[in-house]
Amino acid sequence: MALPFHTGIVGSYGLLTPHIQDLGFIKDVLERWASGLDITRLGSLAACVSVAPVAWRFLKAAWVESFHWTRRLFMASVTVPGRDPLNRNVMSWVLTNIVQHRGIRSFTARTQVQAGDFVDRAALLKKKRREVQYLPHFDTTFFWHGCCLYFVSRSLDSFHTSMNDPTYDGIGGEELTLGCLGWSTEPIKKLIQTCQEYADRQTEFFVIIYARDKYGMSWQPKARKPIRRVDTVHFDEGLKQALLADIRKYLDPSTKRLYQSRSMPYRRGYLFFGPPGTGKSSLSTAIAGEFGLDLYEVKIPCVASDQDLEQMFQEIPPQCIVLLEDVDAIWTDRDSEKDESQATAKSSCTLSGLLNVLDGVGSAEGRIVILTTNKPDRLDSALVRPGRVDMKVMLGNISRKSAEQMFIRMFAPDIESSPLAANSHSDATESSTKHPLLEAETLQELALEFSLQIPEDTFTPSQLQGFFQLHLNSATEAVANISSWVERELYRSPLDDDISVVSEERAS
Template identity: 30%
Template sequence: MAALNMAALGGAGAGASGSMPMPPIDASKFPLPLPEWLVGNPLFTAGFGLGAMGAAMSLLSRGAAVAEVVFRRQVLMSLEIPSKDYAYQWVMQWMVANRIHGSRHLGVETTYSKDAAGRQTAAFDFIPSPGRHWVRWRGNFILVDRARETKTVDMSTGAPWETLTLTALSIRPNVFQDILAEAKQAALEREEGMTIIYQCYGHEWRPFGNPKRIRPFDSVVLDSGVSNHVFDDIQDFLQSHKWYLDRGIPYRRGYLLHGPPGCGKSSFVSALAGRLGYNICVLNLGDPSMTDDRLAHMLAVVPPRCLVLLEDVDFAVGQQTPADPSGPYAGVTRVSFSGLLNALDGVIATEERVVFMTTNHFHALPRALVRPGRVDLSIYIGLASRSQLKMMYLRFFPGQEDLSETFATVCEDEGLSMAELQGYFMFFKNKPEEAVANIKEWLDERRKVHEEQLQKLREAEAAKSGKAQFEHSWKMEACRRQC
């Protein structure tokens, strides 16, 4: 009865105001099917019901968002790999090798190489471009999201920072471990039989060029027993980690290879790394951007299974090089001798590393550098001895024992370096008899060139001495006149 009275009042009010009756509502326009009795209700049509439906839809939307978050946390799992991580390149190469990009939006990685003969080769590998991609691997659907920063770049290379995010269902919790293990194994197989040369760029180590084939250990001919002595020593060091720790001795080893240039110091380090299955990190102390702090940092972040090579270490022994007043390295104080000592065996020195140093001027090195703890084993690699002459000849001409004896007898007292011998043998690749027949003529020409160089050096020294003597006499005469 009350409802009828309210309806009557509503009708009377409407009549009194002279307004038109409300048009019928089309129920098909509602997002949800509604009964006829609700659609015809005047209160609902006045807006209360629509407001309630809006609130309900808002709650449903929030509930869906919460459900999505719960679903992502409980059902999905993600793996983020920054571009600075070793696994980043492994996974990218793994995706290329398995061809699982499954996208029409691709990026390209070009591998370009040029051999010694000048032949050029180029290979193109397609990888997922920045953005989202769906891939399938072993029955698993994986979302690959390659995000690239547009405002932040690597200051040493200029490349933008990137992050690779893999998302998959958590029904297989070990899927990411399997992917990383497979990518790592593939990367190690590509590097098997190769030696990677690292150089420092900015404050990190990066591969320099393509990996090199492992150099045979016996290809570097040193004096009798030297090669095996160094190899046995470093093998003993690598197997004595616990022994060092138990006695509180810093677990690091330093080697100094000294001798005339061209005798095989750097080549021996390369061959030794290949036999140990190690890579090489080359540090250039003459780099104008190399400071004491940067040197210590680079020695502290050496990649695993790497030998550190400091070539021409006598460069840091001389007087402190002043900072450049202008140019790209203005104000940069270059590496000092004290900085080198602290990096090798100071408070900031790190452990678990093997350092090889080379020099052509052993007598110029201070005692503080070659003491035990910084240089544990000093090896002289000098000019070719009789045994080296013979082994080098047999290296190029196997089986020629008689000719090797003749060759060694002729060259024994000539003071030849291994680089000179190798250069000579290159002219007689498959001609062992001609190599012996022409050696005397080659040695005569070599002596003549050396005499000319020595004469020029003497003349330069004499001119320098004469000038100094003249200046001294002129100063004495001027002083006498003044007195």
């Protein structure tokens, strides 16, 4: 019994021997290195390591001081305030043309909140993963443009302040300083002009909607929406074309010169009225996109006083569209309402305050003012007289002809992604062109069959759009289900109607 035990020890010792020999080898190397090590050199090395942070801070301070004096003595600069609309134009150009091509490695990440979440507070409580928004994080960056070296600096303190606003999209809002080598500011002015031209080109594709910030202190971009075609807003076609022709004539430079030569105020006002969900706000946005104008949104029930309303109008630029929503709220006295269901939110500003900003002595010219209301009979005659309201546009319930047009728009094939667009060469075969024509004829037949099921002047466009959202995958399925949907809508309860009105107002 002892022999196996002894053999096991020997075997284990044999297995451990190489490791012990390795440790001994390492020990010998360390002893030789320590014997030849000069303690004074080790102390010098430690001293250099300890001095490195101090040297780095010195070099950094020297660079900052050198840049400061170089900027003062050999550079010209222009500062753009954070709240100025030009700030957004410059920052948008810098982010698109400079920062994105630089491969910047510093970002600020935050949870992206959709605009609709501010309307539906319950959406914030849903357990769903939200998109992450990455915003470039920089304070000063240099770049070449043309033959000149530029720099752009922004205040990171104001950047972090803007980050606290959930509606901030990372473009503009911080004080910017543009500079270049030399004593002349002309290159900077040309660069700013380039930024403005870039912003003008963006208006061909997007409409910028401005609203007051959460403190009511300044105008801030609320949304950047793709342009919506006017033909997607369905109401009387003759009235639509007359409206577009009137706006086009007003914006013509010759009209402005004519007004000025006759000492007439260069203003134009429109009243959009009709039931909720008929497209008053949508038409305003479509007009802004049609003519390349920014849209400034003023919700009358939310205006605190006449002074606030006047301050808002003073900060609005001349060439734009001002949307005054729910103007009937100014004159509604909720105390005199017998039926609480008919009460309207009351605004603290007065009729005289509104008239003063529209055409008072200090009111600006060149704007297009659009007033919207669901209750035109409550409007004071002083507001809707010619000169303040030059054209009234009624947006009512949808007609059968408009329902047919909406059906075609919803189910028309995407021309840009269709095989016909991809193969639009002159040598295209005849068979490849017949198929889309047959589809168009079939779509027209289905649209006519669909429209015959829609009662005239009964449903709002938003109601019909809600139906299409349930059947976008199949035109034939939409035709098959429209009659039952119409029957349900005609016999729905008044409570359901009230709920749909609230939903339509939120959607608009």
